[in-house]
Amino acid sequence: MNSRRISASLAIALAACSATANAQSPKAWCGLLPRPANAALPAVTVKPDWFKVYRAAEGVYAIVEPEQWQEAISYLIVGTRSALLFDTGIGVVPIRPVIAQLTKLPVTVLNSHTHYDHMGGNWEFTRIAAMHRPFTRTSMAGLPHAKVAGEVSADAFCSRAPAGLDTARHHVRAWRATETIADGHRFDLGGRTLEVLSVPGHTPDAIALIDRAHGLLWTGDSYYDGTIWLFAEETDLVSYERSIGRLAALVPSLRQLLPAHNTASVAPDKLTRTLGAIRAVRSGTVAGKAGEGGELSFEVNGIAIRTSQKALARAAATKP
Ligand SMILES: [Zn+2]
Secondary structure: OOOHHHOOHHHHHHHHOOOOOOOOOOOOOHHOOOOOHHOOEEEEOOOOOOOOOEEEHHHHHHHEEEOOOOOEEEEEEEOOEEEEEOOOOOOOOOOHHHHHHOOOOEEEEOOOOOOOOOOOOOOOOOOOEEEHHHHHHHHOOOOOOOHHHHHHHHHHHHOOOOOOOOOOOEEEEOOOOOOOEEEOEEEEEEEEEEEEEEOOOOOOOOEEEEEOOOEEEEHHHHHOOOOEEOOOOOOOOOHHHHHHHHHHOHHHHOOOOEEEEEOEEEOOOOOHHHHHHHHHHHOOOOOOOOOOOHHHEOOOEEEEEEEEEHHHHHHOOOOO
16 A cells, blocks of 8 residues: 555554555556556456456466555465455455356355455355454454545545445445464365465464465465555564565465465565565664654665554564
8 A cells, every 4th residue: 555545544553555656646556557467467357347357377366456546456266166265355346246257166265364455345255264363353343434434535446436336334344254264274175275374464364375286375465566564553573574484485386476466476586575675674774764653664675665663663672
């Protein structure tokens, strides 16, 4: 999320995530669409066309919402017996009808983490696996309109709010997990196994998903092309550095990263660079640019990180 995409302290408090580091106007991201990395993927036509769907890999659909400033990406991963939906989007247009156009198999939802821009459509589904964390249980209650009003403001959309969305009442609906999971959990979809990697940091319940056989890693908000937000109260930089280290160690075995914002196909070595960047930020070897409310922006070797004095101080106070 770019600072121009924040409705003051509200969004800072919620502090989701992503987007472009170089936006000069509130809607500058719109001029970057479609992002070349997405445009290079085979497109799949669905209705409504609010969702742009791409074949990100064999049996993997990236479901992008480029017209809303989060540019959230959900992924439908299809096996021979079942499918897994990794995130459910911003929630301004129902996503389940789109999933129904892509697969007839039973679908389980799993969230990369439970910030509002990734669980907006959870309520539409009956099978939801979730991490067993207090942060996740709090997220299940949803969020009232006041907390997400900025996400449906005029600035939040490239053209206009999608048809059928009541921008005066939009809120994140409550949902319920039907299954709890932990690090190492495997989803056998038939001909395809996905393994959950607990990677706390961005949030306490952040996970990555790996398909070892195909070298695919879904990174959630731990990595995406854009300024990485490590800003929120629930962000823990010590855990984040450890988690990025865990993911970076996998790079030699990976072919593709599939992040939760902006672009659906990223070279794995970005993780190595992100590890270098967060180490430099935490050790104080690079200078940050101060912004509003104690926020600090860093650019290290092509990786942009936005954190805060507070988050850095919390991390410095943590015993090794
Ligand atoms: Zn996000």
